[in-house]
Amino acid sequence: MKNPGRRRAALRASLLASLAALGASAFVAVPARAQGRRGATSGRPLPRSADERRILAVIEDVYRNHRYLSVPEEDGRLLRLLAESIGAKHVVELGTSTGYSGLWLLLALARTGGRLTTFEVDRGRHQMARKNFERAGVLNLAAPVLGDAHAEITRLKEPIDLLFIDADKEGYLDYLLKLGHLVRAGGLIVAHNMASPAPDPRYVEAVTTDPALETVFLNMDEAGVGVTLKKR
Numbered sequence: 107m108k109n110p111g112r113r114r115a116a117l118r119a120s121l122l123a124s125l126a127a128l129g130a131s132a133f134v135a136v137p138a139r140a141q142g143r144r145g146a147t148s149g150r151p152l153p154r155s156a157d158e159r160r161i162l163a164v165i166e167d168v169y170r171n172h173r174y175l176s177v178p179e180e181d182g183r184l185l186r187l188l189a190e191s192i193g194a195k196h197v198v199e200l201g202t203s204t205g206y207s208g209l210w211l212l213l214a215l216a217r218t219g220g221r222l223t224t225f226e227v228d229r230g231r232h233q234m235a236r237k238n239f240e241r242a243g244v245l246n247l248a249a250p251v252l253g254d255a256h257a258e259i260t261r262l263k264e265p266i267d268l269l270f271i272d273a274d275k276e277g278y279l280d281y282l283l284k285l286g287h288l289v290r291a292g293g294l295i296v297a298h299n300m301a302s303p304a305p306d307p308r309y310v311e312a313v314t315t316d317p318a319l320e321t322v323f324l325n326m327d328e329a330g331v332g333v334t335l336k337k338r
């Protein structure tokens with residue numbers, strides 16, 4: 107076969123056939139876009155306790171019935187994974203809305219023994235988030251704050267393991283400048299909407315040009331998430 111493109115395609119087909127014959131199809135990566143957002147490879151989050159089942163049920167209900175500008179499910183799951191894998195004890199969220207992303211973070215914090223401080227300027231959404239945390243049984247792990255986050259966060263003094271920025275898009279740099287020093291070494295700064303709506307270029311520059319930080323951008327075919335490690 108002289109055509110290298112056809113030869114590569116034939117090799118790939120034969121490799122896939124061999125893997126399928128070995129029963130290894132689950133290990134063949136299929137792009138999420140080709141599978142739909144709830145793809146076969148990511149499945150559903152499985153509760154490992156009654157407490158987790160209760161939180162996941164409220165997450166599902168908020169997603170279906172009470173969401174307001176909430177992150178997509180994939181990004182919620184990513185937040186949970188990040189918080190749980192670094193053993194986060196204190197997560198700060200800017201932009202609570204009705205509590206959807208907060209619930210994913212609280213799912214992690216219920217396991218790590220941590221807590222969430224989350225800021226929302228809109229009274230109705232702040233109250234709905236409180237209710238959602240309560241019915242998920244995790245209000246005791248959350249401190250929902252009503253007010254302008256730019257002013258309210260200046261009261262924060264304790265170290266932060268994970269900072270999640272998802273409020274006013276033009277405010278991201280101010281949030282980073284005001285809270286970056288509280289993020290512990292080895293902690294994460296996660297910023298939503300790094301693809302859409304267009305992010306503030308000053309924020310992107312700040313997290314990609316500082317040698318003390320390492321940033322990757324994920325899920326950029328959707329709203330986009332920036333994940334920044336504060337290096338040790």
Ligand SMILES: C[S@@+](CC[C@H](N)C(=O)[O-])C[C@H]1O[C@@H](n2cnc3c(N)ncnc32)[C@H](O)[C@@H]1O
Nearest residue numbers: 175176177201203206207226227254255273274
């Ligand atoms: C994109 S939504 C947050 C979605 C939420 N993180 C979720 O996934 O469920 C942004 C929220 O930030 C709030 N917000 C905007 N500016 C704010 C500010 N200066 N202080 C506090 N909250 C603010 C808005 O009222 C809105 O509810």
